[in-house]
Amino acid sequence: MRYRIERRPEPSALMRVAAPAIATLLTIIVGSVFFAVLGYDPLATLNAFFVEPVSSLNGLSELLLKASPLILIACGLAVGFRANVWNIGAEGQLIIGAIAACGVGLFYPDPESFLLLPLMLIAGAVAGMAWAAIPAFLRARMNTNEILVTLMLTYIATLLLSWLVHGPWRDPAGFNYPQTALLPGAAMFEPFDYSYRLNSSIFITVIAVVAMWLFADRSFLGYKLSVSGAAPLAARYAGFRESSAVWTGLLAGGAAAGLAGMAELSGPLGQLSPQISPGYGFAAIIVAFVGRLNAFGIVLGGLLLSLLFLGGEAVQMSLGLPSALTRIFQGILLFFLLAADFFIFYRLRRLAEHA
Amino acid sequence: MAAKRSEGVGRGRAQPWQRMSSTAAATPPRLAPLASLGSLVDPPLKGEGFAGRGAPLVRGQEEARTQPMTPRLELRNISKRYPGVLANDDISLAIMPGEIHAVLGENGAGKSTLMKIIYGAAQADSGEIYCDGKLIQDHNPAVSRALGVEMVYQHFALFESVTVAENIALCLRGPFDRRALSSRIVELSQRYGMPIDPARKVHELSVGERQRVEIVRCLLQNPKLLILDEPTSVLTPQAVSKLFETLRQLAAEGCSILYISHKLDEVQQLCDSATVLRNGRVTGTAKPKETTSLELARMMVGSNLPHMNVTPSNLSDGPVLEVRDLSAESRSHHGVNLRDVSFEVFGGEIVGIAGVSGNGQAELISLLSGERTHKRVEAIRIGGKDAGRLHANARRRLGMTFVPEERLGRGAVPSHTLWENALLTGNRAGLVRSGFVDRGRAVAFAKNIIERFGVKANGPEAAAQSLSGGNLQKYIVGREIVLAPKLLLVSQPTWGVDVGAAAFIRQTLVDLSRAGAAVLVVSEELDELFEICDRLLVICQGRVSPPLMRAETNREEVGLLMTRLGTATSEKSGLALQD
16 A cells, blocks of 8 residues: 655645644653653653643743743744744843843942833843844845854853853852842842742733734734745845845844843843853744744743753652653654644545556 | 668758748748637537547547557556646547657646656556557656657756756766767757757757757657657747757657647647647547647637737827836846847837747846846836836836736745735735734735636635636736736736636736736747737847837747847857757
């Protein structure tokens, strides 16, 4: 019996709904076999991976705390990805945003001012945009590859951060630890409850998701960007400037990443140190694609990836799974998700036997 | 065989131009375009395939020969389904040795699919193929070539940066001697009257010469059956008659030829028998030389042909489009530079630009549309305003609209719906308000185009890529016309469009111009240009001829300009094009 993969005439609506469920089911089956073969109880492991992390209020708080920057950055990046502008340096833009916000927080003359937090917010966004403006300028004017430039600028940002916290901005009262002084209270987002870390910066993400939806689904600028991404020749034919797509795409990603950096700083961290992000800028790229570059898809993708982070840590601690195993399991889930998505647009068809 | 060969060489060396003009004079100008046959269609024809259906008839005609022969190739009940279409439905046909057999049909009739099945590049879902009486099993192109079946595709598969000989060597199996190969190429190409130099790089060759390379490549394999897919679509009238001589000579030597075309006059000139396809089915078989073009056209189209109505034009006072001494370097590596192009288009007329593709049309149209800008602002004037440096968007504000030759990816975004594609150029027609898309209006706008221009589509929510080529073209033409342009640029308006839709599009262009708009049409189809244009320009090697009044010129004059305009300045290419 022979089969062939062929494109569906129309994307399947049924598969669109069924794909995530099928992917989850397959992951659970394959994952169970995988854990069982390695000598771990599959049920206990899956429970520790997916259920325990979110079965307490603190767990939920952590889930949202980690999902928030992922979703925020992914929304910004998706604007560019829709136009085929590949900003993979959100990590660097996040760091620069955090540095600028920290600079304002530390050196603003009145540490009690209620203006401090809004000023830091603006500083974070503007700095992230400025960092992203470098590849935008180079791409629009000199047609350099924005993938390389954004990535390399991430290393520069990391080194700049390292220099600041080891040198000029190091806390004089910090026992020589490479970190800045703690920010004043007025520079911090208020947590909803002091027992948990989740704070009001999550509203920035909520606003970003709505803005992203309006922009991508309803605005003419978003439409132009999607034309540039889907058919560059059609964009030129219609007279949409390629450079405007490049600028919009990169600046949106830079602003979102800068804001995320600022929110990390003014939220759970409270000071700059060399490790201000566990790779949110890179993970957000996965979130954007798992969410199909769609605002609400990104929300689900962000929550999923955040859960994978938490679950991975949880099974390492509670069951002693090696970290490599948790990463393999995460990989299995992402693999099935993307593979199931494939069947929204394609199908298997049985070929007639030759007589 | 030996006698024929020497004769072949002799014929190949006759003075080409003399022979050509005499051929042209001897052939009655039965070159009227399909759609213009409409006026002749009044007497109704009864029945569809007047010669019946299927292979037996073709075989019957062959019985006139001395002995009953096995067909070189026989197809029995071939069917092939693609997602959403039945491309071939129960097709049977037979080709005798030495026969030139046409497969005639409109674009989308299933011709190309059938050829791919014969060549083994696609597998039939059901049906059988016999070669010299033997059933072919597990078909693929390698099997075909082992059996002596060779195919010249419509789009050539040549590597541009290497020489002719190297390109041909790539297709040979086993070791070869390059010098011997080169002399074989020279000998073969001379023998069949289509000289090519094996040492030249392919990118230097004209389209006609590239086709020769493809044909010589096939001939080197001593084919028993040669398949040609729309071979004349890129050739000048003169090059077409050269090609036909080669094909006749090949057939006389016993090679069967399967000739795929939608051009009736060519099939009538060249072919012994024809199988006509429509919507994937055989609608008739015929001997083209004994059948009127009207009957053939009816089998192809299946209904009465539409009637064109071209009224006299009424010109505006000043030109709507002025092009003055426009020169530009091509941006692509193998493109053509434009040199001192000057012309004008007035409101109320249609001006056509004729020429073999790749002579600067792409460069010219992208400069006119604003997809590319020009540093001399006065080189292009639209509606009396300097427009050289304006981008496409700004030129549209001056009243220009444009139908490009590529529909998917340039004129429309393939994955977007029709209403989203309406926004592409229709965005200034009130579809965007304060930066947000007005979906309701965009959908209404798209619906209006679909209804007014008879676009067969699953409503405004259908994706552009789900439409057939002809329907998408109607939609794009409709979108650009609904915007009420003062100047409409159209490139290849009816490429790959079926006869009915093509006639409709042409009539729409005529009506638009008669309503006062200036229309510029770039096309490779001379028939089309002669049918709708008031004046003709010819482009060759990046130069544009002075305008010719349609009523005062003819195909031969235009055909000569199509090849000769460039010779004064580019001797090498000029020579290449002459032979």
